[in-house]
Every structure is written in structure tokens, then in C-alpha cells.
Amino acid sequence: MKIAHVSPLFESVPPKLYGGTERVVSYLVEELVRQGHEVTLFASGDSLTSARLVPMCRKSLRLSDCVDDMPHHVYMIEKVAQLAAGFDVVHFHTGILHFPLARRLSAPHVTTMHGRLDLANLKSLATEFSDLPLASISDSQRLPWLFMNWAGTVYHGLPLDLLPFSERHQGYLAFLGRISPEKRVDRAIAMAVAAGVPLKIAAKIDKKDAEYFETHIKHLFDHPLVEYVGEIGESEKGAFLGGAMALLFPIDWPEPFGLTMIESLACGTPVIAYDHGSVPEVLRQGHTAFIVDSVEAGAKAIGQVESLPRRQCRQEFERRFSVRTMAKRYVKIYETLISDWEPRSRQLPNGSRSTWQKSSRLANSTMS
Amino acid sequence: MKIAHVSPLFESVPPKLYGGTERVVSYLVEELVRQGHEVTLFASGDSLTSARLVPMCRKSLRLSDCVDDMPHHVYMIEKVAQLAAGFDVVHFHTGILHFPLARRLSAPHVTTMHGRLDLANLKSLATEFSDLPLASISDSQRLPWLFMNWAGTVYHGLPLDLLPFSERHQGYLAFLGRISPEKRVDRAIAMAVAAGVPLKIAAKIDKKDAEYFETHIKHLFDHPLVEYVGEIGESEKGAFLGGAMALLFPIDWPEPFGLTMIESLACGTPVIAYDHGSVPEVLRQGHTAFIVDSVEAGAKAIGQVESLPRRQCRQEFERRFSVRTMAKRYVKIYETLISDWEPRSRQLPNGSRSTWQKSSRLANSTMS
Numbered sequence: 219m220k221i222a223h224v225s226p227l228f229e230s231v232p233p234k235l236y237g238g239t240e241r242v243v244s245y246l247v248e249e250l251v252r253q254g255h256e257v258t259l260f261a262s263g264d265s266l267t268s269a270r271l272v273p274m275c276r277k278s279l280r281l282s283d284c285v286d287d288m289p290h291h292v293y294m295i296e297k298v299a300q301l302a303a304g305f306d307v308v309h310f311h312t313g314i315l316h317f318p319l320a321r322r323l324s325a326p327h328v329t330t331m332h333g334r335l336d337l338a339n340l341k342s343l344a345t346e347f348s349d350l351p352l353a354s355i356s357d358s359q360r361l362p363w364l365f366m367n368w369a370g371t372v373y374h375g376l377p378l379d380l381l382p383f384s385e386r387h388q389g390y391l392a393f394l395g396r397i398s399p400e401k402r403v404d405r406a407i408a409m410a411v412a413a414g415v416p417l418k419i420a421a422k423i424d425k426k427d428a429e430y431f432e433t434h435i436k437h438l439f440d441h442p443l444v445e446y447v448g449e450i451g452e453s454e455k456g457a458f459l460g461g462a463m464a465l466l467f468p469i470d471w472p473e474p475f476g477l478t479m480i481e482s483l484a485c486g487t488p489v490i491a492y493d494h495g496s497v498p499e500v501l502r503q504g505h506t507a508f509i510v511d512s513v514e515a516g517a518k519a520i521g522q523v524e525s526l527p528r529r530q531c532r533q534e535f536e537r538r539f540s541v542r543t544m545a546k547r548y549v550k551i552y553e554t555l556i557s558d559w560e561p562r563s564r565q566l567p568n569g570s571r572s573t574w575q576k577s578s579r580l581a582n583s584t585m586s
Numbered sequence: 587m588k589i590a591h592v593s594p595l596f597e598s599v600p601p602k603l604y605g606g607t608e609r610v611v612s613y614l615v616e617e618l619v620r621q622g623h624e625v626t627l628f629a630s631g632d633s634l635t636s637a638r639l640v641p642m643c644r645k646s647l648r649l650s651d652c653v654d655d656m657p658h659h660v661y662m663i664e665k666v667a668q669l670a671a672g673f674d675v676v677h678f679h680t681g682i683l684h685f686p687l688a689r690r691l692s693a694p695h696v697t698t699m700h701g702r703l704d705l706a707n708l709k710s711l712a713t714e715f716s717d718l719p720l721a722s723i724s725d726s727q728r729l730p731w732l733f734m735n736w737a738g739t740v741y742h743g744l745p746l747d748l749l750p751f752s753e754r755h756q757g758y759l760a761f762l763g764r765i766s767p768e769k770r771v772d773r774a775i776a777m778a779v780a781a782g783v784p785l786k787i788a789a790k791i792d793k794k795d796a797e798y799f800e801t802h803i804k805h806l807f808d809h810p811l812v813e814y815v816g817e818i819g820e821s822e823k824g825a826f827l828g829g830a831m832a833l834l835f836p837i838d839w840p841e842p843f844g845l846t847m848i849e850s851l852a853c854g855t856p857v858i859a860y861d862h863g864s865v866p867e868v869l870r871q872g873h874t875a876f877i878v879d880s881v882e883a884g885a886k887a888i889g890q891v892e893s894l895p896r897r898q899c900r901q902e903f904e905r906r907f908s909v910r911t912m913a914k915r916y917v918k919i920y921e922t923l924i925s926d927w928e929p930r931s932r933q934l935p936n937g938s939r940s941t942w943q944k945s946s947r948l949a950n951s952t953m954s
Binding site for chain 1: 661
């Protein structure tokens with residue numbers, strides 16, 4: 219199959235700094251290439267990929283002197299539109315910017331929504347584009363946009379060899395992520411302290427969260443059971459998560475997916491989480507996780523977490539959250555989109571017919 | 587003529603707060619209606635207009651709880667594309683966001699570039715869209731984008747009765763605008779002090795310029811010749827500018843137009859300006875202004891500025907910078923665009939033909 223992936227340009231693919239979307243795009247693209255698909259990647263010029271790279275700017279925008287990302291993203295959408303007829307399917311990861319052009323694209327297409335959809339002011343946009351094929355990264359992510367044309371939910375996946383399985387833990391709890399109000403590191407600390415188990419915190423503090431950290435969190439780090447290890451890189455995650463008896467994930471927001479949860483499962487480490495967003499979809503109560511609703515319940519769960527076999531967590535990861543599973547589900551979606559695809563004129567609100575024409579899909583498109 | 591205007595949604599049309607673009611759009615739209623054209627305005631729902639308003643959001647984004655303007659602007663571009671075939675011409679004021687859709691629009695169109703074009707990272711976008719009809723607000727604005735498809739330069743214009751002509755000044759100099767590094771209020775102060783003439787400063791201090799103000803400007807306001815009158819509203823401009831013997835405009839950046847200069851001329855007040863951006867186009871040396879290159883020359887100009895007849899400044903304003911002149915020039919551009927318009931397929935970079943179709947313009951379009 220000839221597949222185009224359209225990545226945000228903030229980070230390279232894969233990202234050199236933090237960039238959840240670009241990281242998932244990289245895993246997916248590499249796996250699709252491995253499966254024999256002909257993949258084209260629209261991304262920043264410093265991306266590293268086995269796909270054919272169409273560089274849309276020299277360097278990722280976060281590493282360049284870019285003051286406004288928009289011109290680069292508008293330019294990319296234009297290039298994709300021009301080249302679309304050469305692909306069997308175009309897969310967007312660029313939020314909503316491309317919606318008007320996607321609707322008029324000369325190829326089947328799908329957009330994975332990588333962010334939360336519950337923020338204000340998206341309603342009229344969503345209603346207008348309720349015909350556009352979208353993919354969600356969890357079912358719960360869809361809730362504010364239930365009326366959209368959902369092609370499917372595809373959970374993020376990781377390469378099997380990305381994080382090593384760790385048979386035995388080293389007696390500490392782990393918190394991994396950002397120090398921000400919605401991540402609730404304060405809850406993680408309270409749970410660990412109540413259970414009397416050491417907690418290691420690997421987290422970055424964004425500039426925008428500096429005041430929150432100073433006011434609400436910093437003093438909590440003084441507790442003798444708490445160790446702040448700073449921000450850690452991708453290469454350190456395996457040891458950090460693998461050594462933990464459990465990951466604490468006491469979030470307070472509708473997280474659309476939460477890569478950290480499956481990174482933890484990949485290491486064999488069960489998760490103790492609050493019931494928000496994708497948590498009850500990604501984790502299985504009493505199998506890979508304890509899903510709790512209070513610090514007391516969390517502390518109690520810590521006492522029981524060794525009853526969840528680490529091997530079982532790893533197996534769940536391999537079955538549901540491998541990059542192969544993710545790619546397979548997306549290919550299924552591509553196949554449906556391609557077979558449903560037909561040239562059509564769009565009915566316009568004023569009753570007249572659009573002059574936009576969509577081409578039929580390539581006669582020579584081949585399913586790999 | 588059936589004309590659509592597409593305004594940014596940050597402010598209402600006209601703006602309740604500061605919003606140069608929305609203000610000019612309002613003047614232009616009202617004048618086109620007055621001239622008998624059938625005008626449709628895509629703008630925020632709290633806009634006040636004699637045109638047919640197509641509200642794109644309930645309230646202007648700056649007055650609402652909007653965290654991201656993009657969904658609203660993307661939604662608007664989509665609506666414009668759907669309705670485009672009903673207009674003889676579509677006039678965009680929305681920067682670059684609509685470029686891909688404008689290229690594929692079912693109607694002649696033009697985009698007025700309201701901002702500076704010399705910022706980094708716009709080059710590949712501009713090269714890609716060098717066929718798109720654009721209007722500049724000064725010739726100098728074009729310099730970084732000379733290779734674009736310029737339909738014309740149209741200077742901003744104001745209603746003749748907006749600001750009253752003031753026969754006599756009251757012996758002070760005026761500075762009007764923002765306190766920011768590129769506006770160089772420090773130069774204005776130095777010029778006034780060197781000439782020994784009082785200077786009144788009416789300016790707002792944006793949050794982002796607060797540190798600059800504290801560090802570089804605040805202490806200069808202590809001089810007995812300097813009076814800071816704070817930020818003034820539209821209704822106070824006439825008295826403030828009309829009472830001045832000259833407006834000081836010692837800018838240090840390529841200002842694409844500079845509404846303040848023509849507001850000053852409308853009041854009969856000559857301008858002493860530095861030679862940047864549109865200054866030598868808007869002002870005439872020794873006629874409505876002295877264009878200088880140093881504080882010394884500026885101070886000397888202050889001593890001579892009464893040799894520039896105030897009536898002459900007003901006449902220049904009425905001749906070149908009235909809203910009628912502006913509207914006339916735009917209508918000329920519309921006429922050319924409409925007569926040049928024909929359905930065509932776009933030649934794509936890869937040699938294949940685009941599947942986009944443009945409709946011919948409406949058979950029943952009538953020139954007013």
C-alpha cells in the first residue's frame with residue numbers, strides 16, 4: 219500500500235526532545251515499512267526514517283528560531299494536497315489545520331486526533347467536519363466529539379524491544395511525567411507516604427509549571443521517602459520503570475491515551491491509577507493494575523500490587539500495545555477507507571453543488 | 587458587485603479594543619456598502635456592520651475565553667470556500683491560513699497582507715504561493731516578497747469625518763502608539779527635550795513590553811517636558827493629535843503602513859518621522875512631514891515644523907488617505923481580478939494535472 223504520513227513539524231520524527239505525537243508516528247511508520255508498505259513521511263528535514271522523507275522544513279521547529287509554526291504547517295498541507303493523488307491513503311497527525319483541505323483531497327485519508335477534544339470552542343468546527351474520517355487513540359477521547367465520523371480507535375503501540383521486561387523490581391514506586399496540576403504528583407507522594415514505600419520521581423518541570431511547583435510541590439519533595447531524580451531520557455526509562463514495583467498514575471484530567479502506562483507494562487510493572495480518560499481502557503483492574511479513587515485506596519493497592527504478576531503485565535503489553543498491533547489496526551482502517559472511497563461532489567449548505575472534485579482512487583493502487 | 591470580506595476573528599469589526607486590521611476592514615466594508623455594493627462580512631458575531639454579517643463565532647476571540655484561535659479561523663475558511671461561488675470576489679484579511687483554500691476557490695479573490703513580511707521562515711511558503719493575488723498596504727512592505735503576484739498597493743484610508751481638522755495647535759508634540767523597542771519613544775523624548783518643546787505621550791504598555799518600559803523608558807518620563815497621558819481611546823485621538831504641533835514618529839522597524847501617520851494628517855498635524863518602512867510613501871518631505879535620520883535633525887525639524895501648513899496636511903489626507911480612495915482602489919483591483927478570472931486546472935509540480943476545478947465566475951455577476 220502507498221501510505222503518506224503527515225507529521226507535526228514541532229519535533230523531528232522521532233523527536234530529539236519531548237514529542238509524544240512524533241514518537242508514535244515514528245514507531246508506526248517504521249513498522250509499516252517493515253511490513254512492506256511504501257511509506258512517505260512528510261516531516262521536518264532532520265527526521266530519521268526508513269520511509270521516503272519529504273522534508274517540510276530544514277530543522278524541527280522547536281530546535282530552530284521559528285516564531286510561528288503556522289506558515290510551515292500551511293505549506294506542508296499544500297504539498298500534501300498536491301501529491302495526494304499518488305498515494306492510496308493519506309494519514310494526518312496534524313490536529314485540525316488540514317481539515318478543509320482533507321475534505322477536498324484526491325485520496326482516501328484519515329486523521330488521528332492526538333490531543334484532548336474537550337476544550338472549549340471546538341464545537342462548531344467539529345459539527346462542520348463531522349463527515350471527516352478520524353481515528354481516536356482511546357474510546358474515552360471521543361466523548362466530546364461522539365457525533366464525528368470515527369473510523370476506529372487505535373491504541374498507541376511500542377516496538378517490542380524498546381523497553382526490556384524486568385522480572386524483579388527493586389522495592390520502589392515510580393512517578394514518570396511532568397510536574398503539573400493535572401498529573402497530581404502530590405497524590406502519588408501521599409499514596410507512597412501512606413504505604414511507607416519509597417517513591418522515585420522522574421519528571422520535567424515546564425516553565426509554565428514552575429510556579430505550581432514552587433508553591434504546591436517543592437516542599438513535598440523533602441520527605442525522606444521521596445527521591446526526585448530529575449528529567450530522564452528515553453534510554454533511562456527501561457531501568458527506571460523496570461525497577462519499580464508499581465507506576466503511580468493518579469491523574470486528574472481526561473488523558474486521551476497516556477504512553478507512560480504502556481511503557482510501564484512493557485517493563486512488567488503494574489500501574490496504580492486514578493479512573494480518568496483512557497485509564498480503564500488501557501489498564502485492566504486486578505490484572506495489570508489497580509484503579510483507585512482515593513489516596514487511601516491507592517495506599518492499600520500498593521500493599522497488594524505484588525499480587526499482579528509482572529509477566530502478565532508484559533503479556534498484556536505485547537498483545538494489545540505493540541507497534542505491530544497498532545499498525546495492523548491502522549492498515550485495517552486504511553483498507554476500509556480505500557474500499558469506501560469514491561469520487562463525489564459535496565452537497566453544500568446553500569443547496570448548490572460544490573465545484574470541488576475528488577478523483578477516484580488510483581487505478582493502480584495495490585494492497586500490500 | 588457581490589463582495590465578501592473575510593476578517594480575522596481576534597477583534598470584532600470594528601474592534602472594541604485595539605485591532606488595526608479589523609478597524610480598516612470596517613471602514614472599507616462600510617464604504618463599499620455606501621457605494622452600493624452587495625457586501626458580505628465574515629467576522630465575529632459581535633461585529634457591527636451595514637453589510638450582511640456571517641457570524642463565525644459568538645464573540646471576538648480576544649473578549650472570549652478562547653485558548654486557541656485556529657479552530658475558529660479554520661472553520662471560517664471552510665465556510666468561505668463553501669459559499670465562494672456566490673460572490674463576484676472574495677477579499678481575505680486573514681494572513682496566510684487560507685492560502686491553500688484560496689488557490690482552489692470557486693471565485694476570484696485577493697488577500698491584503700496586513701503584517702510585515704520580513705520575518706524568518708516565510709520563504710518556502712511564499713515561493714509555493716507566488717501565484718496568489720495579494721494586495722500590499724505599502725510598496726515597501728513588498729520588499730521581502732517581491733516575487734509574489736501583487737495585484738496592487740492600496741494605502742489604508744479613514745472616513746473623512748472620523749477626525750476633525752484642527753486649524754491651530756496647542757504648542758506640544760505628540761507621541762501615539764505602543765511603548766515598545768521598535769516605536770522608539772526614547773528618541774521622541776530626546777528630540778523634544780533637545781528642542782525644548784513639551785511632549786505628550788499617549789501610549790499603551792503591553793504586558794510583553796513591561797520589562798522594556800521599566801528598564802529603558804520609565805525614568806525618561808520624569809523629565810519636566812514629558813507628560814505621559816496613558817492609553818487613549820478612539821474618541822480622544824482627534825483632540826490629542828489635533829492639539830499637537832507635530833506627531834513624532836521615530837520608528838526603528840519596517841512598519842508596513844502606520845495608521846497613526848494618516849490620523850495625524852487628518853487632524854492637520856504634520857509628522858516628524860524616521861525613514862523606515864512605509865514612511866517615505868505615506869509622508870511627503872517638506873510638504874506634510876520632515877523625514878529625519880538623527881535626534882539632532884529631529885530637534886531641528888521641530889523648530890521648522892510650523893512652516894508646513896496644517897491645511898496642506900489635511901488636504902493630503904483627503905486626497906490620498908480617505909476611505910473613498912481606498913475603496914476605489916480595491917474596486918479597481920476586484921474588476922481586474924474578475925475580468926482575468928477563468929476556470930483552470932493547476933499544473934502540479936510532479937507534472938500531473940490537479941483534480942481541483944475552479945468554476946467560472948457567476949454568469950449573473952453585475953458590476954455596480
